[in-house]
């Protein structure tokens with residue numbers, strides 16, 4: 326039996342004013358092809374179906390087409406809401422969808438949705454936990470001290486009778502971390518994910534992965550970089566597309582979970598190929614626009630020009646070759662190295678003479694002569710910046 330795990334579709338998302346709707350249609354079609362090729366029987370979508378609580382008509386149409394095709398293919402589909410989804414809107418039509426094998430859980434109401442499928446004389450149980458906040462859970466367990474998301478999820482799971490002799494799979498949309506590790510953030514999640522990703526900031530939203538010990542596989546959503554958390558069977562599927570410039574190096578994949586006849590679980594990661602990739606081009610304008618260097622001109626492009634002088638209408642010129650250019654900046658002697666430099670360390674390690682001659686070299690592209698250096702050293706001494714020994 327094969328399951329596919331998706332998360333963070335964010336249908337309707339745009340990237341610097343470019344609508345990604347065609348890219349999303351393309352990737353959902355690719356996902357349908359993978360479902361066929363891999364003979365997937367069950368699909369779990371771990372939240373953030375839409376990018377906005379009120380999705381555009383087009384976004385709704387695309388998702389509608391996607392689930393219709395899943396129903397036609399008779400793929401049992403399990404969907405939970407994420408923090409970007411509206412419970413009510415995502416829940417619309419859910420009773421009818423059930424008749425077609427599409428199960429949606431958008432709101433925690435004191436009990437997890439559970440669905441059991443017979444496999445090889447055993448049960449595969451799928452539990453759905455939609456995105457929850459501590460305050461929502463508290464309402465259902467007034468006697469419990471629930472002051473964090475971690476405690477909230479533990480209380481929910483402790484109150485579910487889970488048969489450990491069967492195969493148990495959970496879908497959840499939360500911020501889950503390993504013992505001493507934080508998940509790798511993609512960059513497009515949202516402000517709240519970014520804030521809690523900084524170590525030593527009160528991590529009220531963070532959930533320890535050990536609370537999922539009773540589950541054979543945990544299909545997570547919320548973080549956009551595909552990754553395992555703590556162990557192989559607790560995973561973020563990641564978003565199917567790169568949703569920010571910071572995800573340029575973050576290649577996307579989908580986990581396929583196979584349960585064999587001995588009830589062992591195996592995970593395969595299938596690479597996704599976007600319609601248009603996001604790429605970072607670095608170089609002089611002349612090199613970048615050289616015919617031999619131009620590839621996949623429809624990709625989303627972030628350009629860093631290394632030309633020394635700013636070029637008028639640079640982004641307009643680049644867009645004639647790469648129409649989907651998202652952003653342009655410069656890296657040259659004027660802007661310096663864009664990597665972060667620990668200035669305090671540099672100044673500690675170098676003498677005044679070295680620092681000033683580096684600076685002169687950077688500004689004028691040549692060495693300072695002895696007379697000039699003498700004038701600066703005398704001035705520095707008079708100003709009390711240096712002493713005889715420096």
Ligand SMILES: [Mn+2]
Pocket residue numbers: 333335373407409514547548
């Ligand atoms: Mn998301």
